[in-house]
Amino acid sequence: MLSESAQKIIHDYFNLPFSNVNGVRCPYFNNARAGQRGQLRVLIGKGTPKEIVEEAKIISTQYCKDLFDINGMCCVHPKQNERSETDCLRQFLIDNNLGIDCSGFVTQVLTSHFKETRDINLPKMLLKKQKLGFIKKLITSLRPIENTNVRVYADNRCSDEIKITDTVAGDLITMLDTGSGNQHNHVLLITENDNGLIKYVHSRAWSSEGKYGHGVTEGIIKIINPSAGALEQEWVENEKNGEQNETFLEAKKARILRVRRIKI
Secondary structure (H helix, E strand, C coil): CCCHHHHHHHHHHHCCCCCCCCCCCCCECCHHHHCCCCCCHHHCCCCCHHHHHHHHHHHHHHCCCCCECCCCCECCCHHHHCCCHHHHHHHHHHHCCCCECHHHHHHHHHHHHHHHHHCCCHHHHHHHCCCCCHHHHHHHHHCCCCCCCHHHHHCCCCEEECCHHHCCCCCEEEEEEECHHHCEEEEEEEEEEECCEEEEEEEECCHHHCCCCCEEEEEEEECCCCCCCHHHCEEEECCEEHHHCHHHHHHHHCCEEEEEEECC
16 A cells, blocks of 8 residues: 555645645646756646645736735636636646646655655665766756656666566556657556556546646556456556557557566
8 A cells, every 4th residue: 555645645636735626636747848958847747736736826926817816825716717716727737837747746656655654765766776977867866856757667777577466556557668659658656456456546648638638547457367468457547448548558559568666
């Protein structure tokens, strides 16, 4: 089971901690498309839930969007906007490139988990295992979370490959060179394995959900063939399976798909 602090982080991404608005699910944001360098981690898809909320307030004030009052309370009026406060805030986050990418989400959760359970700074531990030049080593030491990406988790120096049936909370499913043109990497975080019913969470964007439907999401993998690999099981997400499940399709397209466990 993930630690209480890690579970709290997951909860807060699914329900961003705005003072008086509930149910704002954190959107997906991939900085690789925006190409911003040297920015605060909250601006490049690596921030905590609290940082995302605070940055939204700053942007609203800076650009006079009038979404928050002087006390930081949301003051959207749904009747005037014909949308709920939750929808208004989600659209504001997406329009201003505030969200979390897949590795940022996993790193924030696991950092909290390993700090509480083993008193380990996970990003720094993982990056110490990498063979880096002096300049890169210096940069990553200053910005460890920003530089902990899917390839770090998929590195044999950082994690071991395991069977899908052996997974426990905190294990990962990594996908390298997937998506359109095989230029995308992705990672899922296992939260539970209950007798072959595996639950996972991740941050992603399905093409079928359009501009405003993406974000942190949960899904399940049902073990229907214990002797087979991950792709031979039943993946269900957003009530969709088979070819309708874009996460499963992304897994199928991956040049390298692995189930992995962090090396401590």
